[in-house]
Amino acid sequence: MSGARPALLSAKAAQRRWLPEGRRGPMPWIIAIMMFLTVLAAACALGLGHALWKMRGDMAGGYTVQIVEANAAKRAEMVRQVEGFFHAETSVRSYRVVLESRLREQLAPWLGEEAQSGDLPIPALIDLSLKPDVSPSKIEEIRREIITRAPSARIDAHQSYLAPVEALMRALMWAAAALVALMLLVTGAVVVLAARSTHDAHRGTIDIMHMLGATDLQIARLFQRRIALDALLGAIVGTIAAAALLWLLDRNLAAAGSELAALIALPWRSAAVLLGLPIFAMLVAAVTARITVMRALERSL
Amino acid sequence: MERIIQFENIGLRYGADAEVLSDISFSLTTGGFYFLTGASGAGKTSLLKLLYLAQRPTRGVLRLFDEDVVMMPRSRLPGFRRRIGVVFQDFRLVPHLSAFDNVALPLRVAGMDEREIAGPVEEMLTWVGLGGRQGALPASLSGGEQQRIAIARAVIGRPDILVADEPTGNVDPDMAKRLIELFEALNRLGTTIVIATHDMPLIGQISHAQMMRLDKGRLIDPTGALRFPPASGGRDERAGLPLGRPQ
Numbered sequence: 404m405s406g407a408r409p410a411l412l413s414a415k416a417a418q419r420r421w422l423p424e425g426r427r428g429p430m431p432w433i434i435a436i437m438m439f440l441t442v443l444a445a446a447c448a449l450g451l452g453h454a455l456w457k458m459r460g461d462m463a464g465g466y467t468v469q470i471v472e473a474n475a476a477k478r479a480e481m482v483r484q485v486e487g488f489f490h491a492e493t494s495v496r497s498y499r500v501v502l503e504s505r506l507r508e509q510l511a512p513w514l515g516e517e518a519q520s521g522d523l524p525i526p527a528l529i530d531l532s533l534k535p536d537v538s539p540s541k542i543e544e545i546r547r548e549i550i551t552r553a554p555s556a557r558i559d560a561h562q563s564y565l566a567p568v569e570a571l572m573r574a575l576m577w578a579a580a581a582l583v584a585l586m587l588l589v590t591g592a593v594v595v596l597a598a599r600s601t602h603d604a605h606r607g608t609i610d611i612m613h614m615l616g617a618t619d620l621q622i623a624r625l626f627q628r629r630i631a632l633d634a635l636l637g638a639i640v641g642t643i644a645a646a647a648l649l650w651l652l653d654r655n656l657a658a659a660g661s662e663l664a665a666l667i668a669l670p671w672r673s674a675a676v677l678l679g680l681p682i683f684a685m686l687v688a689a690v691t692a693r694i695t696v697m698r699a700l701e702r703s704l
Numbered sequence: 705m706e707r708i709i710q711f712e713n714i715g716l717r718y719g720a721d722a723e724v725l726s727d728i729s730f731s732l733t734t735g736g737f738y739f740l741t742g743a744s745g746a747g748k749t750s751l752l753k754l755l756y757l758a759q760r761p762t763r764g765v766l767r768l769f770d771e772d773v774v775m776m777p778r779s780r781l782p783g784f785r786r787r788i789g790v791v792f793q794d795f796r797l798v799p800h801l802s803a804f805d806n807v808a809l810p811l812r813v814a815g816m817d818e819r820e821i822a823g824p825v826e827e828m829l830t831w832v833g834l835g836g837r838q839g840a841l842p843a844s845l846s847g848g849e850q851q852r853i854a855i856a857r858a859v860i861g862r863p864d865i866l867v868a869d870e871p872t873g874n875v876d877p878d879m880a881k882r883l884i885e886l887f888e889a890l891n892r893l894g895t896t897i898v899i900a901t902h903d904m905p906l907i908g909q910i911s912h913a914q915m916m917r918l919d920k921g922r923l924i925d926p927t928g929a930l931r932f933p934p935a936s937g938g939r940d941e942r943a944g945l946p947l948g949r950p951q
Binding site: 421 | 756757758759760778779781782783784785786790796797798799800801805809810812813814857
């Protein structure tokens with residue numbers, strides 16, 4: 404066997420063998436775990452971001468006009484006046500007066516039979532939806548017009564009801580995004596340690612290569628390629644595991660029929676971002692390995 | 705004759721220790737054949753390290769190929785190293801590469817086309833008597849075989865300077881003679897040869913060689929005036945060494 408003529412390799416294939424090929428060590432598995440957590444955190448951040456965007460879209464331009472007047476006749480007249488204004492106003496997309504019977508029905512669980520009797524005055528409610536491009540000054544003008552026609556009217560923007568939820572979702576989204584950044588940073592640190600360790604383990608070979616005239620770049624490329632492949636392998640394993648978990652969660656949420664689940668669902672663009680993460684991790688690993696090894700080599704002659 | 709190596713008041717110390725080389729000054733000319741001798745610990749290996757750019761001197765001027773290499777940026781050193789072939793005392797073969805790949809290494813480092821590598825490497829391995837062991841790993845080779853691989857690796861790129869540290873220390877007299885013939889043939893092609901050795905019979909074989917002797921880090925015969933008498937018998941006129949030459 405020892406006398407056999409070695410197969411003719413390409414120059415690149417021959418160069419790759421300058422470093423021994425053998426056990427890969429724990430790095431791919433560490434990267435796999437990091438990538439698993441990164442994809443989950445990224446999915447969380449992207450899902451919440453999408454939900455926020457969708458929620459804002461749904462709530463934008465939505466108002467509830469509440470006319471608080473004990474006298475039923477006066478209240479009805481105010482409603483009629485406000486309806487007339489809405490009908491004529493071009494900025495109004497749609498409006499709907501909530502039926503008093505419907506309101507009483509909804510209040511019944513809290514107020515009991517009293518709610519149904521008609522003796523208890525309840526405010527009139529109008530759901531108002533404005534066109535999307537209405538300016539704040541125009542909204543203020545509409546508000547004034549409503550007050551002119553119904554002085555006891557209270558106007559609440561739908562967005563204000565969900566402001567605390569939105570703030571919470573935004574905080575969670577940024578926390579998840581920060582986790583992604585932190586995880587990528589740790590991945591970089593793992594690569595630095597792996598590159599240093601590999602460099603130290605092959606110090607003898609590197610010295611020989613240097614003495615034979617190899618440049619730092621030639622040597623660094625060997626490490627860069629090896630570490631990038633290790634990182635890609637780990638990243639693919641981690642992403643597949645995370646994708647499987649997300650799929651399972653998605654199925655369970657869908658089965659629950661929750662509106663919240665529908666809101667958090669990932670659009671295809673976000674899924675593409677998640678699938679791009681292994682490539683990004685590989686690039687981070689390659690660049691980090693190159694810089695680390697080049698710096699280490701600079702310390703030698 | 706053109707000076708290829710020039711040492712001027714070179715001193716070398718490792719860390720804060722005393723100088724291992726002091727006030728070394730000499731010039732070697734292109735195409736010369738030089739022996740470096742001296743007792744163990746005299747500084748031969750340190751001087752060779754300066755020659756093959758594994759070390760920079762702590763003081764003095766060192767010029768190779770008419771350029772000052774002391775102040776030279778690191779990025780330029782690989783180009784110089786590719787012009788210097790080195791036979792290390794401890795061989796320093798790459799353990800996971802076959803004999804073939806070890807010998808091919810300088811040519812690959814220099815970016816030579818893979819199709820042009822196989823022929824010279826196979827011929828060189830045959831020349832050093834290891835044609836049948838191309839795929840063998842260094843660990844499976846004897847000391848003498850490893851030494852021959854190391855020599856083949858050092859000369860395959862037809863370097864301008866060949867630096868060898870005890871190159872015949874582990875081979876039998878016949879192979880030693882053969883290797884010296886190789887060095888001579890390389891020398892005839894214009895390579896400057898510098899060999900550190902204790903082997904006096906070896907020195908006697910090269911009629912035109914000059915000798916430098918180191919003693920406690922100082923050069924005893926910096927002018928190269930000490931010459932060995934010409935060896936008896938004619939010189940091997942073998943031509944056509946199996947050498948690669950990176951562009």
